[in-house]
Amino acid sequence: MTPPTPCVGHVHLKVADLDRAIAFYRDILGFEVTARYGAQAAFLGAGGYHHHIGLNTWESNGASPPPEGHTGLYHSAFLYPDRATLAAVLKRVTDAGIPIDGAADHGVSEALYLRDPDDNGVEIYRDRPPGDWPRDAKGALAMVNAPLDVAALLAEAH
Numbered sequence: 001m002t003p004p005t006p007c008v009g010h011v012h013l014k015v016a017d018l019d020r021a022i023a024f025y026r027d028i029l030g031f032e033v034t035a036r037y038g039a040q041a042a043f044l045g046a047g048g049y050h051h052h053i054g055l056n057t058w059e060s061n062g063a064s065p066p067p068e069g070h071t072g073l074y075h076s077a078f079l080y081p082d083r084a085t086l087a088a089v090l091k092r093v094t095d096a097g098i099p100i101d102g103a104a105d106h107g108v109s110e111a112l113y114l115r116d117p118d119d120n121g122v123e124i125y126r127d128r129p130p131g132d133w134p135r136d137a138k139g140a141l142a143m144v145n146a147p148l149d150v151a152a153l154l155a156e157a158h
Contacts, residue, residue: 011076012054013120016063018042020117021055028092029078029124052078065119075113075121084156086110086126091157093124103148107134108141110148 015021022042025031031044034051040058043051053076066072080086090112093100101121102113111125134142 010052010054011073012056013073013076013116013118014060014063015055015057015118016060017117018055018057024116025053025055028089028096028098029122030089030092060118073120075123077111077123077125080124080126083110083126083153084158086112086124087153087156088158089124090150090154094154100150103150105144105146105148107144107146110153112148112150 013021018039018041022033022044025044026033031046031053033042034045034049035043040061041054041056044053044055045051080089093112093114098114100112100114104111104113107128109125109127111123114122114124116122134144136142
């Protein structure tokens with residue numbers, strides 16, 4: 001019997017303005033608010049899960065982001081089920097005027113990078129089917145960092 005495999009359950013972020021953060025993660029990225037604790041904390045999930053994202057102002061109400069060059073979260077990544085769903089989220093991002101920091105085709109996935117209202121890094125992506133992942137001659141995964149055609153992806157948004 002193989003031991004259980006761990007997975008990432010959720011990310012919990014300190015934010016300066018709870019309502020602003022909820023609007024980003026709910027209205028732009030598409031998560032649902034599953035619980036709220038006044039003006040101090042909220043939990044958001046997808047697909048009926050209790051929460052994938054926790055937001056709180058317990059130590060950060062009105063605070064500014066940490067300065068560049070310091071340790072902390074590089075980004076959290078949110079997996080979407082397919083290219084059409086990723087395109088729809090990208091359309092909401094661009095319609096909201098949120099800048100894209102980068103975009104890449106990693107062979108295994110297509111990814112876009114942006115920042116949330118508290119300057120936390122966010123990756124939104126979709127995986128290709130495992131059978132389509134690039135592999136070297138020995139069968140090892142051979143991820144790449146090629147440009148992603150953002151305009152073509154956006155054109156698929158409904």
